[in-house]
Amino acid sequence: MILVTGASGKLGRAILSALSHRDVVAAGSSRAARGSLRVIDFDEPRSISLSGVDTLVLVSAGEAEDDVVIARHDAAITAAERDGVGHVVYTSLTSAGDHLGFALAHRWTERRLEQSTLSWTILRNGLYADLFGSLLGWSGNRLTSAFGDGALAAVRREDLAEAAAVVAEAPHRHEGRIYDLVGTPVTAAEVAERLGVPLVDVTLDRRRQELDRAGLKPFQPAMLMSIHTSVRHGFLDTPGPDLGHLLGREPGDTLAVAAAAAQASAPAA
Numbered sequence: 240m241i242l243v244t245g246a247s248g249k250l251g252r253a254i255l256s257a258l259s260h261r262d263v264v265a266a267g268s269s270r271a272a273r274g275s276l277r278v279i280d281f282d283e284p285r286s287i288s289l290s291g292v293d294t295l296v297l298v299s300a301g302e303a304e305d306d307v308v309i310a311r312h313d314a315a316i317t318a319a320e321r322d323g324v325g326h327v328v329y330t331s332l333t334s335a336g337d338h339l340g341f342a343l344a345h346r347w348t349e350r351r352l353e354q355s356t357l358s359w360t361i362l363r364n365g366l367y368a369d370l371f372g373s374l375l376g377w378s379g380n381r382l383t384s385a386f387g388d389g390a391l392a393a394v395r396r397e398d399l400a401e402a403a404a405v406v407a408e409a410p411h412r413h414e415g416r417i418y419d420l421v422g423t424p425v426t427a428a429e430v431a432e433r434l435g436v437p438l439v440d441v442t443l444d445r446r447r448q449e450l451d452r453a454g455l456k457p458f459q460p461a462m463l464m465s466i467h468t469s470v471r472h473g474f475l476d477t478p479g480p481d482l483g484h485l486l487g488r489e490p491g492d493t494l495a496v497a498a499a500a501a502q503a504s505a506p507a508a
């Protein structure tokens with residue numbers, strides 16, 4: 240049986256959906272009791288029962304300080320070792336993402352898996368196309384961007400989910416492999432052109448001031464600024480072949496996804 244964690248989140252739900260089209264037995268888990276989902280909360284290690292699980296798709300449980308995320312992932316991997324899980328598929332962060340503020344917890348988790356007794360596959364996911372679009376801003380009807388001329392080799396969650404399903408369906412073919420799942424480069428200028436609006440470049444300092452006023456959690460502005468500066472300075476722009484190889488097709492249109500996400504935050508006309 241395949242168990243997908245974080246199954247009420249966007250990626251986990253998409254992975255379960257991709258598995259439902261394959262000839263496998265799959266279930267999901269979530270922190271809260273929802274429908275047929277198993278209740279598993281990595282913050283409550285006693286809630287983590289993985290009995291009967293052959294393949295665990297461990298969706299990263301980010302959005303917190305490193306010590307919290309690391310403790311969550313450690314608890315999940317410790318339970319997988321204890322309960323005899325055959326293979327763990329971990330959704331990590333693209334190889335080019337080491338400058339990002341949330342990279343450390345991913346690399347710690349990869350190291351923990353590599354040193355575990357488990358068979359594993361690491362999916363180094365690129366940044367989502369909709370995240371790129373949502374990090375653009377608006378000044379009236381003008382799109383604002385701190386990404387400069389930088390591009391992001393963005394990915395669609397649906398493509399990442401399908402790639403995870405391909406691996407989870409036949410895990411032993413992918414044992415000990417690290418896949419770098421990045422997609423088609425997209426720029427702020429392309430998003431503005433797609434939306435038919437002017438683009439204004441803003442400095443990192445201006446974007447940080449906006450984030451500081453946005454009422455975010457304490458760790459979030461620094462993490463988001465690390466995305467802005469990494470894209471702006473060309474650290475996340477390089478596509479790679481792994482995603483297309485796993486999918487057996489070209490990854491989908493990331494510009495459309497990024498543009499839709501930017502449009503969603505546009506001020507009402």
Ligand SMILES: NC(=O)c1ccc[n+]([C@@H]2O[C@H](COP(=O)([O-])OP(=O)(O)OC[C@H]3O[C@@H](n4cnc5c(N)ncnc54)[C@H](OP(=O)(O)O)[C@@H]3O)[C@@H](O)[C@H]2O)c1
Pocket residue numbers: 244245246247248249250251268269270271279280281282298299300301302311364365366367370
């Ligand atoms: N590549 C990117 O661009 C990018 C961007 C943002 C985040 N991420 C990472 O990718 C993950 C999945 O992305 P997403 O779009 O699906 O995010 P999402 O919709 O916000 O879902 C986050 C998931 O984390 C799970 N989670 C949080 N705390 C948990 C805990 N204590 N125990 C177990 N699960 C916990 C949640 O599970 P339940 O609610 O089901 O319990 C939820 O499914 C994120 O958690 C984050 O680590 C990647």
